[in-house]
Amino acid sequence: MSVFVTVLSLSSLATILAALVSLADYHLNDYGVCTININGGTRTVDVNGGSSILSSLAKHKIFIPSACGGKATCGLCKVTMVDTISPVLPTEEPYLTAKEIEGGVRLACQVKVKRDLEILIPGEFLTVSQYQAKVEKITKLTYDIKKFRLRLLDPAQMEFKAGQYVQVDSKLYGAVREEVSRAYSISSAPSDRKAIELVVRLVPGGICTTFLHEHVKVGDKLTLAGPFGEFYLREGADHLIFIAGGSGLAPIRPMILDILKRKLDKKMTFFFGAVSRKDLFYVDYFRDLEARYPNFTYIPALSGAKPEDEWDGEEGLITEVVARNISDPEGKQAYLCGSPGMIDAALGTLREIGIGAEHIYYDKF
Ligand SMILES: Cc1cc2nc3c(=O)[nH]c(=O)nc-3n(C[C@H](O)[C@H](O)[C@H](O)COP(=O)(O)OP(=O)(O)OC[C@H]3O[C@@H](n4cnc5c(N)ncnc54)[C@H](O)[C@@H]3O)c2cc1C
Numbered sequence: 001m002s003v004f005v006t007v008l009s010l011s012s013l014a015t016i017l018a019a020l021v022s023l024a025d026y027h028l029n030d031y032g033v034c035t036i037n038i039n040g041g042t043r044t045v046d047v048n049g050g051s052s053i054l055s056s057l058a059k060h061k062i063f064i065p066s067a068c069g070g071k072a073t074c075g076l077c078k079v080t081m082v083d084t085i086s087p088v089l090p091t092e093e094p095y096l097t098a099k100e101i102e103g104g105v106r107l108a109c110q111v112k113v114k115r116d117l118e119i120l121i122p123g124e125f126l127t128v129s130q131y132q133a134k135v136e137k138i139t140k141l142t143y144d145i146k147k148f149r150l151r152l153l154d155p156a157q158m159e160f161k162a163g164q165y166v167q168v169d170s171k172l173y174g175a176v177r178e179e180v181s182r183a184y185s186i187s188s189a190p191s192d193r194k195a196i197e198l199v200v201r202l203v204p205g206g207i208c209t210t211f212l213h214e215h216v217k218v219g220d221k222l223t224l225a226g227p228f229g230e231f232y233l234r235e236g237a238d239h240l241i242f243i244a245g246g247s248g249l250a251p252i253r254p255m256i257l258d259i260l261k262r263k264l265d266k267k268m269t270f271f272f273g274a275v276s277r278k279d280l281f282y283v284d285y286f287r288d289l290e291a292r293y294p295n296f297t298y299i300p301a302l303s304g305a306k307p308e309d310e311w312d313g314e315e316g317l318i319t320e321v322v323a324r325n326i327s328d329p330e331g332k333q334a335y336l337c338g339s340p341g342m343i344d345a346a347l348g349t350l351r352e353i354g355i356g357a358e359h360i361y362y363d364k365f
Contacts, residue, residue, distance in 0.1 A: 040118075049112075052110065054108040065167065074095075085117065128228060129226075133224060135218050145200065145201045149195055169224065185231075242336075248342070255335060269326070270299065280302075303318070333355075
């Protein structure tokens with residue numbers, strides 16, 4: 001017990017010292033105006049030195065994706081430094097591979113701007129905008145999942161690819177004195193550019209999901225940025241396998257709608273895994289699509305069906321259900337979205353079926 005208390009005290013002390021050093025650095029050192037050169041001069045911005053690359057760029061409306069709001073807990077805000085500036089910090093190490101470190105990749109939330117910098121970022125980040133949106137409708141989908149329909153106000157339209165996500169800013173509420181920015185997949189079809197839908201699962205104690213589920217009302221205004229992400233449809237397959245669980249359905253629905261809308265000659269099979277009937281949503285919606293489109297098959301499955309669920313559909317873990325229904329890897333691509341555990345298990349199943357990693361795309365959350 002005393003060892004535990006000592007370790008806890010030492011790590012708290014280290015955190016406090018790091019915060020003090022950072023605070024002192026910010027107030028005592030004047031780095032003046034520094035220039036950040038982006039993508040070989042495609043854009044250059046002058047910033048006041050001392051803040052992170054992430055927040056310095058955000059002040060210039062250049063939004064690097066970050067699901068944790070700069071706390072080095074999501075690892076999303078990767079940028080490539082053209083020059084070596086300082087050693088990689090222990091806070092960055094868990095999110096960077098040896099190859100990335102060698103290639104100059106850093107987390108934009110951890111690197112402070114202390115002199116002129118040259119960085120490389122995906123070109124699409126330069127086209128990301130910040131939006132003001134109005135909450136138009138809130139729909140309860142399950143006991144812990146709600147759908148939010150947001151009307152875009154300024155700018156009034158967003159172009160995005162099915163599967164991409166936006167970053168939503170929370171506001172202060174109750175005892176929560178922290179504003180955070182979290183990623184949510186756009187769950188509506190890209191053909192509707194004036195409004196977007198988000199499907200959000202309440203994480204107990206979660207800052208942004210509690211804000212959205214319990215404090216946001218119809219008519220409220222929200223700030224968001226986007227679109228972001230590499231999870232979108234690729235060319236080249238004639239049978240697409242979609243696998244999702246829970247709120248992982250969010251980016252899959254627009255992908256299916258996009259293919260149907262564009263009348264692409266592709267077969268689609270959508271596996272949706274849930275524990276019991278109370279975790280299922282959009283069942284009638286996808287059954288209706290299945291009835292109307294012969295190229296679309298919907299396979300919901302329950303892993304813990306109870307007698308009162310009166311379930312006569314597929315049963316078992318979604319990976320077992322996929323393995324029972326798909327055997328031939330030829331001409332197939334797979335798109336997966338759900339919890340890290342579900343995605344890792346599904347990757348194993350798809351590998352056993354013989355679908356190559358180059359034909360598999362996923363978002364884990
Ligand atoms: C690219 C991307 C797309 C995403 N799309 C969606 C989406 O469409 N719908 C959706 O609901 N979420 C989505 N997420 C997850 C979302 O960004 C948040 O992480 C999640 O909503 C929790 O935020 P929070 O502020 O409420 O919780 P936090 O305050 O960040 O976390 C509170 C606690 O819960 C834990 N926690 C955080 N996230 C989860 C989780 N998902 N499950 C269990 N525990 C968790 C944390 O470790 C922490 O201990 C996406 C994430 C990414 C990276």
